[in-house]
Amino acid sequence: MTTFTITTTQHKQCIDITDRVRKIVRGMPVTNGLCHVMVLHATAAIIVNENDDPNIGVDLLRALDRAIPDHANWLHDQVDNNAQAHIKAAALGPSEIIPVRDGDLLLGTWQGIMLVELDGPRTERRVVVSVLPIP
Numbered sequence: 001m002t003t004f005t006i007t008t009t010q011h012k013q014c015i016d017i018t019d020r021v022r023k024i025v026r027g028m029p030v031t032n033g034l035c036h037v038m039v040l041h042a043t044a045a046i047i048v049n050e051n052d053d054p055n056i057g058v059d060l061l062r063a064l065d066r067a068i069p070d071h072a073n074w075l076h077d078q079v080d081n082n083a084q085a086h087i088k089a090a091a092l093g094p095s096e097i098i099p100v101r102d103g104d105l106l107l108g109t110w111q112g113i114m115l116v117e118l119d120g121p122r123t124e125r126r127v128v129v130s131v132l133p134i135p
């Protein structure tokens with residue numbers, strides 16, 4: 001199990017973390033298995049999606065904003081004003097599982113692993129990568 005940190009620079013943003021995760025997986029003594037990637041925060045998420053066109057991430061954030069607007073009378077906004085981030089993080093989920101084959105991540109041509117910041121910017125978003133071997 002390995003943890004790394006990401007600094008986010010915008011309030012809402014998708015950040016490609018595929019290379020960071022791939023480097024960790026390649027450094028582990030696992031040939032075939034499963035890679036679990038989890039962000040340790042309640043206002044961020046992990047997704048697998050296209051990382052070639054950065055507008056996919058922008059469109060995702062716009063779609064989420066339409067479905068879950070900021071400050072739409074959310075009860076949690078009375079606490080720390082970030083209810084939209086919690087709801088979006090819950091909808092997207094905090095983790096993904098990616099197959100590992102021949103010691104490397106098995107992703108489609110257009111697939112990457114993204115950290116979705118929903119209440120940034122934050123100096124430190126922690127991501128845990130666990131690789132489980134499959135005999």
Ligand code: ZN
Pocket residue numbers: 076079080081082083086
């Ligand atoms: Zn909150």
